[in-house]
Amino acid sequence: MAYILKLKKISKSYGGVRALSDLTVSFQKGTITALVGPNGSGKTTIANILSGLAVFEKGEIEKDGVSRRFIDPADAPDMGIARTFQNIRIFEQMSVMDNILVILTRRTVWEALFMRHGEAEERESRAILAEVGLMGKKNDLAGSLSYGQRKLLEIGRVLAFDRAPSFKRMDVAIFDEVFAGLFPEMIKKIAHIIQALRDEGVAVIMIEHNMDLVREIADRCIVLDSGALLAEGTPDRVLSEKKVLEAYLGV
Ligand SMILES: Nc1ncnc2c1ncn2[C@@H]1O[C@H](COP(=O)(O)OP(=O)(O)OP(=O)(O)O)[C@@H](O)[C@H]1O
Ligand SMILES: [Mg+2]
Numbered sequence: 001m002a003y004i005l006k007l008k009k010i011s012k013s014y015g016g017v018r019a020l021s022d023l024t025v026s027f028q029k030g031t032i033t034a035l036v037g038p039n040g041s042g043k044t045t046i047a048n049i050l051s052g053l054a055v056f057e058k059g060e061i062e063k064d065g066v067s068r069r070f071i072d073p074a075d076a077p078d079m080g081i082a083r084t085f086q087n088i089r090i091f092e093q094m095s096v097m098d099n100i101l102v103i104l105t106r107r108t109v110w111e112a113l114f115m116r117h118g119e120a121e122e123r124e125s126r127a128i129l130a131e132v133g134l135m136g137k138k139n140d141l142a143g144s145l146s147y148g149q150r151k152l153l154e155i156g157r158v159l160a161f162d163r164a165p166s167f168k169r170m171d172v173a174i175f176d177e178v179f180a181g182l183f184p185e186m187i188k189k190i191a192h193i194i195q196a197l198r199d200e201g202v203a204v205i206m207i208e209h210n211m212d213l214v215r216e217i218a219d220r221c222i223v224l225d226s227g228a229l230l231a232e233g234t235p236d237r238v239l240s241e242k243k244v245l246e247a248y249l250g251v
Contacts, residue, residue: 004029004203005050005172008067010059012045012227019045020056020227029171032194032204034214034235037224038247043207044086045227047174050205051076051083063172082161083174084154086207092143096134099142099153100125103160106167124163132156133189148182155190162197173197174205179213191217211239223247 003026012020020042027033035043048054050061052073060067063079071079090099104121129135132152137145142153155178162170175194179187194217198204208214214221214235221235225247231238238244 002029003027004064006062007046007049008060008062010049010056010061012042012049012054012056018227020049022058023224023227023229025222025229025232027172027203027205028220029203030198030201031220032198032206032218033220033222034218035205035207035222035224036209036211036214037230041224042227043224044176047083047086047176047205047207050081050172050174077161077167080168080171081174082158082170082172084151084158084176084178086176088147088150088154090142090145090150090153090157092141094142095139096142096145096153097125097129097138100128100156100160103157104164106164125160128156128159128163131159131189131193133186148186151178151182152186152190154178155193159193162200162202170202172203172205174207176207177209179208179210187213211235215239 005027007023007025010020010023023042035046037043045054049056050071052071052075055070060069061071091102094102101117101121104124105117126135129138132155134149134152134156137149142150145153158173161167178190182190191213194204194206206218218235221233221238222229223231223238223244230247231241231244
């Protein structure tokens, strides 16, 4: 199996709290891997490490055959890694469209305020907003969006990374609980977007608590418990394992 991304024996603590403990997991191209586990089991910590927001004490990250002891936040996009945030992070004082354009044109927020973008970038950002169902909001301040709409904008920003010509082609996309709080039509739309990325060859990491969605969309499932690997395999098999049910339901 061709793994594009490997976490090798990663340990990460916050003060006295062990978030990840000697964890080894791998992710493949063209595959949706669901990352599941109880609250506090270390899922978001993995996303933070892969996007350079958390420094790990032990272990290595191997991407494209290169091993790293740390990832700088500025390096993550050039490593082809994009993500959404569980606690949404958009530029509140910018319009919805500018939130997309700032990535497509690869500008700092400061530059985006003063530099014009081209016709092609404008067209691409409209296409992305239409895909995530936010065209009607394109001129609104991002800060005025509802919780669900903010999530859609974050997903749009991942698509912008995917399509921005000046970044390395995105080949890892991390979605941290993007479905929570979305209405059914939107869940379907986002599921299709995620599947389309998979079909393009992206390694998708989907952090998710909704097991019906995991069964429906994911090709593989990794279960964490207290920062360690509990089970790994196809969703149907893994989610019926006794130890997984026990960890989740506490039975
Ligand atoms: N910035 C931080 N400072 C201190 N502790 C943290 C920090 N981030 C995470 N932790 C701790 O690390 C552990 C793993 O947290 P993490 O956010 O990775 O869990 P999670 O699996 O994403 O949980 P959830 O399903 O609730 O989102 C938890 O015990 C959490 O309290
Ligand atoms: Mg989390």
